[in-house]
Amino acid sequence: SQKIEQNSEALNIQEGKTATLTCNYTNYSPAYLQWYRQDPGRGPVFLLLIRENEKEKRKERLKVTFDTTLKQSLFHITASQPADSATYLCALEDQTGANNLFFGTGTRLTVIP
Amino acid sequence: GAGVSQSPSNKVTEKGKDVELRCDPISGHTALYWYRQSLGQGLEFLIYFQGNSAPDKSGLPSDRFSAERTGGSVSTLTIQRTQQEDSAVYLCASSLGLAGVSDTQYFGPGTRLTVL
Numbered sequence: 001s002q003k004i005e006q007n008s009e010a011l012n013i014q015e016g017k018t019a020t021l022t023c024n025y026t027n028y029s030p031a032y033l034q035w036y037r038q039d040p041g042r043g044p045v046f047l048l049l050i051r052e053n054e055k056e057k058r059k060e061r062l063k064v065t066f067d068t069t070l071k072q073s074l075f076h077i078t079a080s081q082p083a084d085s086a087t088y089l090c091a092l093e094d095q096t097g098a099n100n101l102f103f104g105t106g107t108r109l110t111v112i113p
Numbered sequence: 114g115a116g117v118s119q120s121p122s123n124k125v126t127e128k129g130k131d132v133e134l135r136c137d138p139i140s141g142h143t144a145l146y147w148y149r150q151s152l153g154q155g156l157e158f159l160i161y162f163q164g165n166s167a168p169d170k171s172g173l174p175s176d177r178f179s180a181e182r183t184g185g186s187v188s189t190l191t192i193q194r195t196q197q198e199d200s201a202v203y204l205c206a207s208s209l210g211l212a213g214v215s216d217t218q219y220f221g222p223g224t225r226l227t228v229l
Contacts, residue, residue: 004155009153034217036220041222041223042222042223043117043204043206043220043221043222043223044156044204044220045220046217046218046219049217089155089156091156100146100158100161100169100172101146101156101158101218102158103148103155103156103158104155105153105154105155106155
């Protein structure tokens with residue numbers, strides 16, 4: 001069966017440290033993978049997209065890696081801040097499917113001051 | 114508009130009643146998506162529109178769920194004879210709908226549906 005798993009439901013880290021979130025997938029062949037941020041009571045907001053032929057993508061303090069052999073994406077937030085506290089969702093589009101995205105259950109990140 | 118809007122923001126209904134949820138996508142976005150997010154769960158894909166047609170209805174959980182889109186813009190998701198397990202946040206997203214290109218989705222704030 002198809003699965004998208006994010007490493008932990010919740011992650012607490014100290015301000016200034018690097019947060020690393022994991023997304024693993026099974027029985028998908030994604031053309032690309034996306035990461036979204038979701039704050040309570042709001043819809044997800046797009047952060048980064050990485051294609052299957054890209055190993056790494058960066059945007060300011062964010063870095064995403066994509067390993068199609070391991071079927072895994074890592075999402076890093078460096079120099080984390082309390083404002084980074086939110087739920088982070090990975091999503092992928094299966095090459096065999098339509099444009100709809102398949103989402104993981106998310107990791108709730110809390111950055112402690 | 115500036116973003117995707119959804120109405121109502123909250124809906125409380127009694128079991129067995131029908132509900133209609135509305136989504137106004139970003140102007141010019143041809144693709145529109147409906148998702149459901151239950152407490153502590155990930156987003157569950159329901160249906161996808163390209164223009165007014167729905168090439169993928171595979172996610173609709175039962176025949177009580179239907180959706181339409183008119184004029185390539187506004188979409189309504191209708192749930193008939195609501196059940197308590199339908200309680201969730203219903204999220205709408207839109208995108209440019211460009212074929213063969215990775216397409217960022219822009220989400221609305223969602224409609225929180227509570228079935229008593």
